Amino acid sequence: MKKIINSLFVAAALVLLLQSFDFETGSKRRRDGTDPGYTGSPGDSFKNCAACHGGVTANVDGWIVSNIPSTGWVPGQRYTITATNTKMGATRFGFEVSPQAYDGRLLGEMIITDTAATKLVGDNKYITYKAAGVDGVDSRSWSFDWIAPDSTISEVGFYGASNPNAGHKDNDKTFLSVLRVYRAGHKSSIQHSNYNVQIDLFPNPVNQTLNLSFPVP
Numbered sequence: 001m002k003k004i005i006n007s008l009f010v011a012a013a014l015v016l017l018l019q020s021f022d023f024e025t026g027s028k029r030r031r032d033g034t035d036p037g038y039t040g041s042p043g044d045s046f047k048n049c050a051a052c053h054g055g056v057t058a059n060v061d062g063w064i065v066s067n068i069p070s071t072g073w074v075p076g077q078r079y080t081i082t083a084t085n086t087k088m089g090a091t092r093f094g095f096e097v098s099p100q101a102y103d104g105r106l107l108g109e110m111i112i113t114d115t116a117a118t119k120l121v122g123d124n125k126y127i128t129y130k131a132a133g134v135d136g137v138d139s140r141s142w143s144f145d146w147i148a149p150d151s152t153i154s155e156v157g158f159y160g161a162s163n164p165n166a167g168h169k170d171n172d173k174t175f176l177s178v179l180r181v182y183r184a185g186h187k188s189s190i191q192h193s194n195y196n197v198q199i200d201l202f203p204n205p206v207n208q209t210l211n212l213s214f215p216v217p
Contacts, residue, residue, distance in 0.1 A: 031092070032129075034049070034096050035121070036123075036125060036126045037126070038096050039126065039159040039161050040159055040176040041104065043102065043159075044098075044159070048176060049094065050174045053163050053165075054172060055173050056174070057175070059177070060175045060176070061177065063085070063086075063160065063162060064097065064177050064179035065081075065084075065179065066080065066081045066179060067079055067080050068181050072182045072186060073156075074148060074183075074184050075150050075183065076147065076150070077148050078147050079145065080113075080144070080146075081097070081099075081143065081144055081146050081158060082143045083097050083143075083162070084139060084162075085140050085164050086138065086164070087173070089138065090138060090165060091136065092134050092135060092136075093134060093162070093163075093164050094162065094163045094165070095128065095142060095161065095162040096127070097159065098158070099157070099158050099159075101157070107153055108146050109124070110127050110145070110147075111144060111147065113143060114143065116132045117129060118133055127142075127144050129142065151183070154182060155186070156180070157178055157179070158178065160178070162174070162177070
């Protein structure tokens with residue numbers, strides 16, 4: 001009887017092990033979100049998906065977008081943020097996003113709007129995928145709502161790390177994207193008439209870092 005129980009225990013352990021193993025990549029799967037603290041932000045010590053997946057990282061623009069107007073967000077108002085992960089040929093996609101200050105403080109509040117595909121981790125500081133939010137063909141997007149912080153905050157950075165897995169985990173590429181948004185009235189623009197160049201200055205007022213954005217002819 002004891003031998004039968006031991007055999008059943010071993011069989012159950014093998015089933016659990018096989019369920020967590022990905023035969024395409026020869027590695028363990030992580031299909032239900034990632035650990036908190038892997039967005040690539042300064043506050044996360046620049047840690048990102050490559051810590052587990054290996055491979056290289058690349059910075060990309062436009063992978064995190066919002067419906068915040070160009071005039072800026074209003075404290076206490078609710079907005080929608082969308083993160084996208086794209087790679088031709090990929091069939092599984094993961095991500096993690098966090099709205100932070102430069103020192104890593106959570107700014108504002110994230111609200112889950114797709115409970116099947118996304119979840120909050122790390123004391124609600126990070127949003128990541130769930131098992132039902134992984135699969136896709138060439139691309140996958142996730143949306144959530146964000147309540148803007150109070151009027152003492154003028155700048156928020158949505159830091160995100162994304163990893164598309166096309167079955168070659170040892171050669172994965174992690175993509176890092178940042179969406180910077182500003183409180184209404186805290187982004188200024190000036191026009192240089194001699195060169196017809198618009199220069200954006202933000203945040204306004206400045207605390208430690210002043211950003212200048214302008215096109216280069």
